[in-house]
Amino acid sequence: MEQIGFLPPKAAVLARRDEIVGDLLDLLPEGCLVHETRELVPFETDAFVSYRRVPLAVALPETTAQVAAVMKYCHRYGIPVVPRGAGTSLAGGAIPQEDAVVIGLSKMSRILDIDFANRTATVQAGVTNLAISDAVSPDGYFYAPDPSSQLACTIGGNIGMNSGGAHCLKYGVTTNNLLGVKMVLVDGTVIELGGKALDAPGLDLLGIVCGSEGQLGIVTEATVRLIAKPEGARPVLFGFDSSEEAGACVADIIGAGIIPVAIEFMDRPAIAICEAFAGAGYPDDVEALLIVEVEGSETEMDDMLRAIIEIARRHGVKVVKESQSATQAALIWKGRKSAFGATGRIADYICMDGTVPLSQLPHVLRGTAEIIERHGLRVANVFHAGDGNMHPLILFNANDPEDAARAEQAGNEILKLCVDAGGCLTGEHGVGIEKRDLMRHQYAEVDLNQQMAVRAAFDPQWILNPSKVFPLEGRPAA
Numbered sequence: 001m002e003q004i005g006f007l008p009p010k011a012a013v014l015a016r017r018d019e020i021v022g023d024l025l026d027l028l029p030e031g032c033l034v035h036e037t038r039e040l041v042p043f044e045t046d047a048f049v050s051y052r053r054v055p056l057a058v059a060l061p062e063t064t065a066q067v068a069a070v071m072k073y074c075h076r077y078g079i080p081v082v083p084r085g086a087g088t089s090l091a092g093g094a095i096p097q098e099d100a101v102v103i104g105l106s107k108m109s110r111i112l113d114i115d116f117a118n119r120t121a122t123v124q125a126g127v128t129n130l131a132i133s134d135a136v137s138p139d140g141y142f143y144a145p146d147p148s149s150q151l152a153c154t155i156g157g158n159i160g161m162n163s164g165g166a167h168c169l170k171y172g173v174t175t176n177n178l179l180g181v182k183m184v185l186v187d188g189t190v191i192e193l194g195g196k197a198l199d200a201p202g203l204d205l206l207g208i209v210c211g212s213e214g215q216l217g218i219v220t221e222a223t224v225r226l227i228a229k230p231e232g233a234r235p236v237l238f239g240f241d242s243s244e245e246a247g248a249c250v251a252d253i254i255g256a257g258i259i260p261v262a263i264e265f266m267d268r269p270a271i272a273i274c275e276a277f278a279g280a281g282y283p284d285d286v287e288a289l290l291i292v293e294v295e296g297s298e299t300e301m302d303d304m305l306r307a308i309i310e311i312a313r314r315h316g317v318k319v320v321k322e323s324q325s326a327t328q329a330a331l332i333w334k335g336r337k338s339a340f341g342a343t344g345r346i347a348d349y350i351c352m353d354g355t356v357p358l359s360q361l362p363h364v365l366r367g368t369a370e371i372i373e374r375h376g377l378r379v380a381n382v383f384h385a386g387d388g389n390m391h392p393l394i395l396f397n398a399n400d401p402e403d404a405a406r407a408e409q410a411g412n413e414i415l416k417l418c419v420d421a422g423g424c425l426t427g428e429h430g431v432g433i434e435k436r437d438l439m440r441h442q443y444a445e446v447d448l449n450q451q452m453a454v455r456a457a458f459d460p461q462w463i464l465n466p467s468k469v470f471p472l473e474g475r476p477a478a
């Protein structure tokens with residue numbers, strides 16, 4: 001798997017390595033710069049582990065002012081910078097290049113302000129996603145976007161990738177729950193966008209920053225929306241004899257105007273993998289499983305479930321299993337949320353992240369199966385069905401270069417299928433290096449040029465996370 005390229009390292013930067021390290025040591029407090037090769041190795045990749053590059057150095061600042069000082073220095077000397085949270089990106093968004101200084105936000109992990117009157121939390125960028133909900137849960141609140149990696153991933157990384165999760169069907173993804181950021185621009189200037197109020201006049205720069213994959217600046221603080229916990233929540237399992245019927249059922253539930261909190265899909269291989277890991281009580285005699293979670297008062301949940309079960313019956317549902325306790329509900333979610341980790345126990349895999357209009361789910365599921373079969377591979381499908389955000393996990397053997405190349409080729413074909421069905425290349429994992437060269441399949445040249453012009457307005461030299469998101473060829477000269 002080496003056809004994905006990085007920009008060639010800048011020889012002038014590499015030649016000055018020792019001098020750069022010395023200067024950075026002067027700019028940062030003791031213990032805030034990693035520069036010995038063996039200590040740099042943990043930063044050479046992210047969760048898209050197929051590609052690796054050991055960076056020049058890793059700065060671990062403790063304050064916005066230190067981030068700004070390092071940025072200003074790198075900008076002055078044209079040194080590439082790669083922002084990094086927890087390094088859980090599945091698209092290679094946080095993989096560095098050899099001449100880059102990584103700026104890791106892990107030491108900036110304080111919750112700065114919790115404001116229940118305005119229902120907001122202001123946190124440093126290195127705070128983990130789950131830590132926000134943990135901090136406000138005793139008072140009956142939570143932070144809605146819930147990536148399965150929420151124990152580890154940071155709010156800065158969530159903003160970088162506009163991350164989502166199982167419960168985003170009702171509450172939206174990061175961009176819908178982000179109110180403001182403090183951000184360091186490429187030249188070290190610190191700006192603030194948004195705030196505690198609902199909306200801000202002028203261009204929606206906050207909207208552009210969310211999902212910008214570390215290419216517009218480095219977020220050091222974020223203000224996010226808190227949501228009051230519902231009275232109750234109930235996940236229900238629906239088993240079907242075919243993936244197509246399950247997919248069609250999802251489209252009909254949403255089409256009927258019912259919005260559960262979550263609708264998650266698993267096919268037979270995914271059910272088996274997750275059940276073996278979590279003992280979640282998933283049925284073993286169905287081809288596809290939906291986890292549908294409703295929330296509200298007992299009466300509201302009963303009413304919604306009655307309507308959903310009626311729709312599922314029209315699609316020949318074989319198993320309907322309501323969770324009977326909080327423990328059972330937690331187990332059902334444990335199974336789903338462990339899907340990636342559980343799959344990693346049995347095989348190497350790459351996780352695709354295409355999104356399609358709901359009406360296209362059955363068609364794309366069929367097409368995915370055909371592509372996988374043609375390449376002689378195996379797939380486990382587990383995804384946010386209510387959002388049409390598909391995650392085929394393509395299983396392969398990373399020690400076999402031909403198998404790996406087949407997996408990558410199949411993944412590209414599946415993403416193109418999603419785009420051709422009216423969808424897009426990414427629902428929540430971002431473009432990174434993984435889908436960079438497929439951007440031409442999604443966008444016309446003129447659209448791509450306009451996006452690159454916006455990016456260049458923030459970073460004319462293209463030093464922020466430079467190898468990512470946009471195809472390497474056809475970029476404006478930096």
Ligand SMILES: Cc1cc2nc3c(=O)[nH]c(=O)nc-3n(C[C@H](O)[C@H](O)[C@H](O)COP(=O)(O)OP(=O)(O)OC[C@H]3O[C@@H](n4cnc5c(N)ncnc54)[C@H](O)[C@@H]3O)c2cc1C
Nearest residue numbers: 085086087088089093148154156157160163164214219428
């Ligand atoms: C097991 C597993 C399950 C996952 N499940 C989900 C899921 O359900 N939903 C989902 O959306 N994703 C999921 N992911 C992907 C990943 O967790 C998300 O993309 C997450 O938001 C990355 O956060 P991070 O802190 O690890 O960021 P990193 O991986 O370190 O960085 C991600 C991107 O953001 C940029 N970045 C990081 N910090 C900053 C900052 N402070 N300012 C500016 N840019 C920054 C980086 O340069 C990079 O481009 C999963 C990953 C794994 C390994």
